[in-house]
Amino acid sequence: MYVTGIDRGDGRQVVDLGVMELLTRQVDRVGVFRPLVHDDPDRLFDLLRVRYRLSQDPATAYGMEYHEAAALQAEKGTDELVSRLVDRFHEVARDYEVVLVLGTDFRATQLPDELALNARLANEFGASLIAVVGGKDQPAEAVRAEAGNAHRAYEVLGCDILAVIVNRAAAEDRDEIAGRLTARLPVPCYVLPDEPALAAPTVTQVSQTLGAAVLLGDDSGLARDVLDFVFGGAMLPNVLSALKPGCMLVTPGDRADLVIGALAAHSAGTPPIAGLLLTLDERPDDSVLTLASRLAPGTPVISVPGGSWPTAAELFSLEGRLNAATPRKAETALGLFERHVDTAGLLARVEVARTGRVTPMMFEHDLLEQARADRRRVVLPEGAEERVLRAADVLVRRDVCDLTLLGDPDVIRRKTADLGIDLTGVQLIDPASSELRQRFAELYAQLRAHKGVTVELAYDVVSDVNYFGTLMVQEGLADGMVSGSVHSTAATIRPSFEIIRTRPGASVVSSVFFMCLADRVLVYGDCAVNPDPDAEQLADIAVQSAATASRFGVEPRIAMLSYSTGTSGSGADVDKVREATKLVRERRPELRIEGPIQYDAAVEPSVAATKLPDSEVAGRATVLVFPDLNTGNNTYKAVQRSAGAVAVGPVLQGLRKPVNDLSRGALVSDIVNTVAITAIQSQGQEPTA
Structure with missing residues (x-):
């Protein structure tokens, strides 16, 4: 697939990233090739390499540098240039199932008719082409004409055009442009609105561009997007009224009043700013910096020698870039692409058969896609926990689901400000002061009246975030709940046993882990809930685990594990497994x-051929049911650590509505995946309020 444009400034990296995401959902081995590069670092390739765990040697990812290409074309002609680039491309193509080709960037290249060169390379590579047109600061009619001209130019040159994508269009013109182009062009046309956060530089990029000294700020603060600049020289009240969320205050370094006032406002979340840039080579004294660091820990304060106005000239020409150091921008870009491009329709036009293997990345991609397809609301009781906030940031940027965070809103806002996270649109509820508290107390008292629970006692119980979140799910105010990053498993799931209870036909609540190995996904159950299930419970766990596997695209072939295979052993433990297998059948x-x-024998075909040669499950099992918690928990951790598997879970099953537990060592990616799974689990149920 060849992604190219027609001129500079189209923000094509968003499309490059979105297409790479699509391809890695389909196949395991995707290569990257850029025909021509400048002599500066290829930031986009670095981003793709890190994000998609590419093993490709960077030296193979490009054809030649622009100055070499210009000299070769001038001396030996275009045919020789194209011939050499085709040879380099095939060196990559022979090692990969699909290659994403990043077209030339039209940046001071000294190459005549660069559009025609891209078209010819796409044809010589045998690649389908996506044409990208920039719409920044252009009226709708001009954008439509430019898109039509781009399609016509590549069509005349014989290209197989998959789609035309307009990027950075004015948000208010997006629908009109998309409608007109769809009616006018014979290929799919997609229009992405301009997203200010993508063009915004990070504090680090500002600092590097200006050669600034970093006086204060941690890695998280330096990664914040700078959405605007406010120049402060007036009195503090006037400056405070001019501050906007995500702005950087630029002020002379001797204005300690503005430094402390702006950081105090940031700490209060009114508004959260990106940081401060101090000019004139003036630095506050140590006492001011110490107070500043305590007011807003991690918030960047940087210093430059120049004055405010010369600094402004450099700042206003600065644009942010996607690279490996800006992962949050990548999430924003992917969310933008996935919201406005019919990804299923685009994939259908690509002749890329999905590989038979299911890699961890494919599994994770599919989770987000399924969750996004039928939007649900998930409540996160640990709303002030940093990992939860970072996961919420990813989920919002990728537009995966609606979220409710529980906790003191002021505390949550201060933490999001410190982390540089924008959770606009996320619902914040404080159980202690919520108007729902009395209603939930009365409901909980009714449910637990047989245990002697009064409304007064229930009023205290439901202020606990896990009880409150579970009651939100029970009452249809959320579709599912995810907790456990700082709470024990018992504290997370006990409320669900008392309030939500088991699904009809389920005798126990159990759990599974999705074990994402290098070439497949296995389902392990039960590894987190039931210490020593009897035969009846073990059968129920097997049936539930098979249903969960099927729900998430894993064809269930169930292995009831024991230390014995077939009829080779005996004893109480083996007999329990044998009886459970009989009950399932x-x-x-x-x-x-x-x-x-x-x-x-369950997972290795060569062993299965010896021990159970006639079995349709042996050697091919996908659902592995352990006889007890001791075996299951230790096995999943051993496989996770020794085989480098990604363990997604535990995913609870058997409840009437989805509640899921996190490990207290959960990574941000684990939380994202678990929230997506919870949203998907709820999709088979009736929609909630």
Whole structure:
């Protein structure tokens, strides 16, 4: 696939990133090739390499530098230039299932007719082409004409055009442009509105551009987007009224009043700013900087020797860039692409058959896509926890689901300000002061009246964030809940046992982990809830685990694990597994199941051929049910650590509505995946209020 434009300034990296995301959902091995590069670092390739864990040697990712290409074309002609680039491309193509080609950037290249060169390379590579047109600061009619001209130019040159994408269009013109182009052009046309956060430089980029000294600020603060600049020279009240969320205050370094006042406002969240830029090589004394660091820990304060106005000239020409050091911009870009491009329709036009393997990245991509397809609301009781806030940031940027965070809103706002996170649109509720508290107390008292719970006692209980969140799910104010990053498993799931309770037909609540290995996804159950299930419970766990696997695209072939395979062993533990297998076959004869069976015989075809040669499950099992919690928990952790598997879970099953627990060591990505899973679990239920 060849992504190219027609001129500079189209912000094409958003499309490059979106297409790479699509391709990595389909196939395991995607290569990247840029025909021509400048002599500066290729920031986009670095981003793709880090984000998509590419093993490709960077030296193979480009054809030649622009100055070499210009000299070769001048001396030996275009045919020789194209021939050499085609040879370089095929060196990459032979090692990958698909190659994403990043077209030339039209940046002072000294190459005549660069558009025609891109068209010819796409044809010689045998690549389908996506044409990107920039719409920044252009009227709708001009954008439509430019898009039509781009399609016509590449069509005349014989290209196989997959789509035309307009990027950075004015938000108010987006629908009109999309409608007109769809009616006018014979290929799909998509229009992405301009997103200020993508063009905004980070504090680090500002600092590097100006050669500024960093006086204060941690990595998180330096990664904040600078959405605007406010120049402060007036009295403090006037400056405070001019501050906007995400702005950087530029002021002479001797204005300690503005430094302390702006940081105090930031600490209060009114408004959260990106940081301060001090000019004139004036630096506050140590006492001021100490107070500043305590008022707003992590908030950047940087200093430059120049005056405010010379500094302004450099700042206003500065634009942010996608690179490996700006992962949050990448999330914003992908969210923008996925909201405005029919990704399923675009994939349908690409002749890329999905690989039979399911990699961890593919599994995670599919989770977000499924969650996004039928939007749900998930409540996160640990609303002030940093990892939860960072996960919420990703979920909002990727437009995965609606969120409710529980906790003191003032505390949450201060933490989001310190982290440089914008959670606009996320609902914040304080259980202690919420108008829902009395209603929930009365409901909980009714549910637990048989245990002697009064309304007065319930009023205290429901102020606990996990009880409050569970009651939100019960009452249809949220579709699911995810907690446990700082709470124990018992504290997270006990409220669901008391309030939501088990689904009809389920005898126990159990759990599974999705174990994402290098080439497949296995489902392990139960590894988190039931210490020593009996045969009846083990059968229920197997049936639930098969249903969960199927729900998430894993074809269920169930292995009931034991230390014995087939009829080779005996004893109480083996007999329990044998009885559970019999119960599953009686209740759900359509399920493919084998047991008792040892782990190696369940997953390794060569072992299965010896031990159970006629089994349709042995050697191919996808759902592995452990006989007890001790075995299951230790096995999943051993596989996770020794095989480098990504363990997603635990995912609870058997409840009437989805509540899921996190490990207290959960990473941000774990929380994102678990929230997506929770949203998907709720999609089979009736929509909530």
